[in-house]
Amino acid sequence: MRTVHVLRLCSVFAAPVTALRGRGVRFDPVGGMQNHCARLSEALDRLGVRQTIVTTRPPTAPRTEDFGRHGLLVRLGLPIPAGRQMYAVAAWPLLSRLAEGADLVHAHLGEDLAVVPLALRAAGHARVPFVLTVHCSPGHTVSGRTPRALVLRHLGGALERRGTARADAVIVLTSRMRDVLVGGGVPAGRVHVIPSGIAPVFTRPAGPGPLLDGVPVPRVLYVGRLHEQKGVDVLLRALALLGDPPVDLLVVGDGPRARRLRELAERLGVAARVHLRGFVPQEDIPGVLGGGDPLVLPSRYEELGTVLIEAMHAGNPIVATRVGGIPDLVEDGVTGLLVPPGRPEALAAAIRRLLDDPAEAKEMAANARRRVAELHWDTLVHRVHAVYGEVLRARTRIEARA
Structure with a gap:
C-alpha cells in the first residue's frame, strides 16, 4: 500500500x-x-x-x-x-x-x-x-x-x-x-x-520504582483518573474492611474527585493508609507496577482499561469489576479476579484472597502475562x-x- x-x-x-x-x-x-x-x-x-x-x-x-x-x-x-x-x-x-x-x-x-x-x-x-x-x-x-x-x-x-x-x-x-x-x-x-x-516503555525490564517508596506492604495499586466512573470510593470502602492486617493503597492519578476521595478516606479512618501520588508521566508507570503488587480497577463502567493490559504484562495480580469488555480480558480465577461493581465487601474479599495466597496470585499473574503476550x-x-x-x-x- x-x-x-x-x-x-x-x-x-x-x-x-x-x-x-x-x-x-x-x-x-x-x-x-x-x-x-x-x-x-x-x-x-x-x-x-x-x-x-x-x-x-x-x-x-x-x-x-x-x-x-x-x-x-x-x-x-x-x-x-x-x-x-x-x-x-x-x-x-x-x-x-x-x-x-x-x-x-x-x-x-x-x-x-x-x-x-x-x-x-x-x-x-x-x-x-x-x-x-x-x-x-x-x-x-x-x-x-x-x-x-x-x-x-x-x-x-x-x-x-x-x-x-x-x-x-x-x-x-x-x-x-x-x-x-x-x-x-x-x-x-x-x-x-x-x-x-502495550507501549514500548513497558517492554524494558523494570523493578520497583521510587513512587513505591514509603508505601508499606501489603499494598495494592490503583492507576487511573479520579472520576466517579472509576469507583475509587468503592475501593476506599473496601480498604476500610481490610484492617487485620491492614492494607495500604497507592493511588497514581488525579482528577475532579480527588478532594472528595481524601475527605472520604478521612471519614473511613484510612487516610494514613492511602498514598496519593497524582498524575505521573507514563514512563514512571513501569516502576509503579514493578513491585508485583495487586492492581485494582473498581470501575462502575469500563469497556477495557488499558492499565489492565499493562499490569498483566508486568506480572501484577488483577482485581477488576465485571463490567463492559473486562471479562474478555480477565477470566475470573484464571487471569485475575472479577467482582460486581459497587460492592466493597466483594472487592475486599478478592483483595484479601490474593494477599493471603501468594502462590495462587503468582499463578494468575503468570496466566495473565501469557494472555497479553501479543498485545x-x-x-x-x-x-x-x-x-x-x-x-x-x-x-x-x-x-x-x-
Missing part, C-alpha cells in the same frame, strides 16, 4: 508533562484513550504513515507541533476545562483545510458528543473513507443515572449509531462490543476487534494499517465502477 495520509480526530490525546499538574489536572491529561491514541499514532509514524492529529488543548500545550517524523499535532479549543469541548467549534470551520490531501479520516469515540459529526463532515468534504474506533460506547458502556450519564447514553448513543452506520470500518477494543454492534445491525464484515496495546503496539499497528488498506481498496473499487 502506498504511503497513507490520515486525518485523526480525538477529543483526548497524550498531554505534555507540564499539563500533569496545576490547572491541567482538571483536563484529563492522562488516561487509557489518551495513551491509545498517542501510542497508535507513534507506531503508525514508525511505519511512515503521515498523520494530521486534531485534539483538545490542555493548559501549557502548544497549539501546533510536529509529531514524529511524518505528522502534525493540532490542539484546538480553550486551554481550560470548561472550554474543553470547544475544540469542536474551532475545528468545524477548519475541517476542509485539515482534511485537504487526506486519504481517510480516523475518529476515536469516547465520552464525546462532537467527534462523530466532525468526522462525517471531514470525510464528506474530502470524499474519503471514514474509520471509527469505539473506545467507550456512549450507548452500551456508559452507565449511571447522573444527568451527564443520561445525556451521554441518549444523545451520545444516537450519534454513535449514526457513526457506526456510516463508517467504512469500525474498530472496537473487545469482542463484547463487536457482538453488541453486530447485534444492532452493523455488518460483521465492517467490525474489527483490535484492543489497546504490543508494534504488532497491533499492522492490524490497524490493514484496516486502512481494506477501506481504501474498497473505495477504489466503488469509484472504478461509478
Whole structure:
C-alpha cells in the first residue's frame, strides 16, 4: 500500500508533562484513550504513515507541533476545562483545510458528543473513507443515572449509531462490543476487534520504582483518573474492611474527585493508609507496577482499561469489576479476579484472597502475562494499517465502477 495520509480526530490525546499538574489536572491529561491514541499514532509514524492529529488543548500545550517524523499535532479549543469541548467549534470551520490531501479520516469515540459529526463532515468534504474506533460506547458502556450519564447514553448513543452506520470500518477494543454492534445491525464484515496495546516503555525490564517508596506492604495499586466512573470510593470502602492486617493503597492519578476521595478516606479512618501520588508521566508507570503488587480497577463502567493490559504484562495480580469488555480480558480465577461493581465487601474479599495466597496470585499473574503476550503496539499497528488498506481498496473499487 502506498504511503497513507490520515486525518485523526480525538477529543483526548497524550498531554505534555507540564499539563500533569496545576490547572491541567482538571483536563484529563492522562488516561487509557489518551495513551491509545498517542501510542497508535507513534507506531503508525514508525511505519511512515503521515498523520494530521486534531485534539483538545490542555493548559501549557502548544497549539501546533510536529509529531514524529511524518505528522502534525493540532490542539484546538480553550486551554481550560470548561472550554474543553470547544475544540469542536474551532475545528468545524477548519475541517476542509485539515482534511485537504487526506486519504481517510480516523475518529476515536469516547465520552464525546462532537467527534462523530466532525468526522462525517471531514470525510464528506474530502470524499474519503471514514474509520471509527469505539473506545467507550456512549450507548452500551456508559452507565449511571447522573444527568451527564443520561445525556451521554441518549444523545451520545444516537450519534454513535449514526457513526457506526456510516463508517467504512469500525474498530472496537473487545469482542463484547463487536457482538453488541453486530447485534444492532452493523455488518460483521465492517467490525474489527483490535484492543489497546502495550507501549514500548513497558517492554524494558523494570523493578520497583521510587513512587513505591514509603508505601508499606501489603499494598495494592490503583492507576487511573479520579472520576466517579472509576469507583475509587468503592475501593476506599473496601480498604476500610481490610484492617487485620491492614492494607495500604497507592493511588497514581488525579482528577475532579480527588478532594472528595481524601475527605472520604478521612471519614473511613484510612487516610494514613492511602498514598496519593497524582498524575505521573507514563514512563514512571513501569516502576509503579514493578513491585508485583495487586492492581485494582473498581470501575462502575469500563469497556477495557488499558492499565489492565499493562499490569498483566508486568506480572501484577488483577482485581477488576465485571463490567463492559473486562471479562474478555480477565477470566475470573484464571487471569485475575472479577467482582460486581459497587460492592466493597466483594472487592475486599478478592483483595484479601490474593494477599493471603501468594502462590495462587503468582499463578494468575503468570496466566495473565501469557494472555497479553501479543498485545504490543508494534504488532497491533499492522492490524490497524490493514484496516486502512481494506477501506481504501474498497473505495477504489466503488469509484472504478461509478
